[in-house]
Amino acid sequence: MPLKRPHQHRGVSKHLTANPVFSREPISVPRFKLPHDGIDPDVAYQIIHDELMLDGNARLNLATFVSTWAEPQAQALMAECAEKNMIDKDEYPQTAEVEARCVHMLADLWHAPDPDRAVGCSTTGSSEAAMLAGLALKRRWQHRRRAEGKPADRPNMVMGINVQVCWEKFADYFEVEPRYVPMEGERYCLSAETAVELCDENTIGVVAVLGSTFDGAYEPVAEIAAALDALQERTGIDVPVHVDGASGGMIAPFLDPELPWDFRLPRVASINTSGHKYGLVMPGVGWALWRDAEALPDDLVFHVNYLGGDMPTFALNFSRPGAQVIAQYYNFLRLGFDGYRMVQQTCRDVATRLSAEIAKLGPFTLLTDGSELPVFAFRVSDDIDNFTVFDVSAALRERGWLVPAYTFPEHRTDLAALRVVIRNGFGHDLADLFLEDLRRVLPRLKAQAAPHRNAENAGAFAHGAETKESPRKSGKPAVPAARRAES
Numbered sequence: 001m002p003l004k005r006p007h008q009h010r011g012v013s014k015h016l017t018a019n020p021v022f023s024r025e026p027i028s029v030p031r032f033k034l035p036h037d038g039i040d041p042d043v044a045y046q047i048i049h050d051e052l053m054l055d056g057n058a059r060l061n062l063a064t065f066v067s068t069w070a071e072p073q074a075q076a077l078m079a080e081c082a083e084k085n086m087i088d089k090d091e092y093p094q095t096a097e098v099e100a101r102c103v104h105m106l107a108d109l110w111h112a113p114d115p116d117r118a119v120g121c122s123t124t125g126s127s128e129a130a131m132l133a134g135l136a137l138k139r140r141w142q143h144r145r146r147a148e149g150k151p152a153d154r155p156n157m158v159m160g161i162n163v164q165v166c167w168e169k170f171a172d173y174f175e176v177e178p179r180y181v182p183m184e185g186e187r188y189c190l191s192a193e194t195a196v197e198l199c200d201e202n203t204i205g206v207v208a209v210l211g212s213t214f215d216g217a218y219e220p221v222a223e224i225a226a227a228l229d230a231l232q233e234r235t236g237i238d239v240p241v242h243v244d245g246a247s248g249g250m251i252a253p254f255l256d257p258e259l260p261w262d263f264r265l266p267r268v269a270s271i272n273t274s275g276h277k278y279g280l281v282m283p284g285v286g287w288a289l290w291r292d293a294e295a296l297p298d299d300l301v302f303h304v305n306y307l308g309g310d311m312p313t314f315a316l317n318f319s320r321p322g323a324q325v326i327a328q329y330y331n332f333l334r335l336g337f338d339g340y341r342m343v344q345q346t347c348r349d350v351a352t353r354l355s356a357e358i359a360k361l362g363p364f365t366l367l368t369d370g371s372e373l374p375v376f377a378f379r380v381s382d383d384i385d386n387f388t389v390f391d392v393s394a395a396l397r398e399r400g401w402l403v404p405a406y407t408f409p410e411h412r413t414d415l416a417a418l419r420v421v422i423r424n425g426f427g428h429d430l431a432d433l434f435l436e437d438l439r440r441v442l443p444r445l446k447a448q449a450a451p452h453r454n455a456e457n458a459g460a461f462a463h464g465a466e467t468k469e470s471p472r473k474s475g476k477p478a479v480p481a482a483r484r485a486e487s
């Protein structure tokens with residue numbers, strides 16, 4: 001945690017010592033204070049390299065949506081661009097050009113009515129993209145309200161309780177009332193009816209997620225849009241939709257081309273995706289796109305001088321690496337539409353096969369099967385009372401598998417699940433090894449007299465335990481773990 005203070009690391013020596021093989025002479029440097037003198041680069045490298053061995057193995061991390069593998073050529077390009085600052089459009093015009101090409105390609109992929117009129121930008125990830133898209137919705141609503149001579153001081157935004165934490169941050173940081181639709185029974189997502197019910201003249205937009213970080217399910221974007229069309233006909237209230245396609249924005253175009261979730265729906269004003277998730281780039285790059293210039297109020301856009309011309313920018317950051325944008329372009333060129341389709345289809349095949357095998361093991365019930373996002377969630381079946389999903393997560397961790405277990409939010413806080421994210425690089429072979437390990441731990445778990453771990457005492461293994469320290473403001477439940485564990 002970046003906000004941790006060093007004195008919280010009780011029991012850790014205040015000094016680092018280097019292996020004498022590397023340093024020749026004994027070396028001891030302070031751990032928590034800027035050292036007075038420097039040390040040899042090889043020794044510094046070795047000290048840090050050794051410490052980082054304690055990090056988990058990223059390829060075995062089934063919790064993350066974020067790419068953990070890249071081709072050597074992509075890595076070479078990233079290293080070549082490490083020193084390029086994305087904001088220096090004037091100095092690095094070709095990097096700026098490549099960013100614009102990527103925006104154009106995405107606008108085309110997401111069926112913007114006129115890709116030449118779509119506007120968009122790269123970001124550090126979907127979180128920054130969400131802030132920008134949310135700001136555009138808020139500003140548009142404010143302009144409209146003021147033009148109508150109506151108050152514009154109480155904006156709200158409607159979304160499912162399953163939204164990723166970035167939307168909660170947006171609402172908090174930019175002072176928009178978040179209206180969360182709770183889960184109900186076996187509905188773990190936003191639905192058209194529940195969304196419309198919460199909308200009024202102060203609603204700046206509805207966020208629909210493709211797909212949910214909790215279970216990988218797509219929210220019914222077209223149904224939500226249609227219900228909002230009907231709302232407008234009935235009441236005159238015009239609420240735009242933003243699609244959080246952090247993952248699905250790079251899955252659905254390739255695997256579900258018939259599914260209208262994107263700019264084909266006139267009500268969809270903007271879309272974000274994480275280039276570093278199924279865009280297959282290593283962290284961190286995201287994308288935010290608006291269907292046309294009207295969807296992005298011009299007074300949010302800053303203009304910088306670019307080769308004597310005008311370069312509009314919309315970003316929260318200023319300086320930021322250009323390498324990830326280059327890597328995104330590399331993937332687009334290298335894979336093309338059909339390459340992406342094959343990669344994503346393989347992920348979906350692995351996910352659906354693995355979920356089916358897990359369902360056959362006996363003690364588990366699937367919540368989803370990986371046929372939308374290549375992500376599925378499963379729980380321990382109702383008739384099992386001697387072990388929990390937290391026990392399963394801990395047992396898998398013994399072999400290095402990182403599978404988060406977490407409790408669902410309101411009104412399904414009774415439900416705890418495990419979630420598996422299948423990414424590029426996690427093929428059928430690794431899935432088989434995973435399955436073998438899951439099979440191996442089951443007899444031991446089944447022999448337990450009672451659960452060892454639950455949401456409260458799961459300790460380091462429960463991503464759910466993190467929520468305790470971060471209660472939502474205004475007495476709302478803590479941020480559910482799936483929203484934190486997704487990246």
Ligand SMILES: *Cc1c(COP(=O)(O)O)cnc(C)c1O
Nearest residue numbers: 125126127164213246274486487
């Ligand atoms: C991962 C994710 C985010 C946040 O994306 P980052 O790229 O990690 O900032 C937002 N929404 C959804 C649905 C996600 O899956």
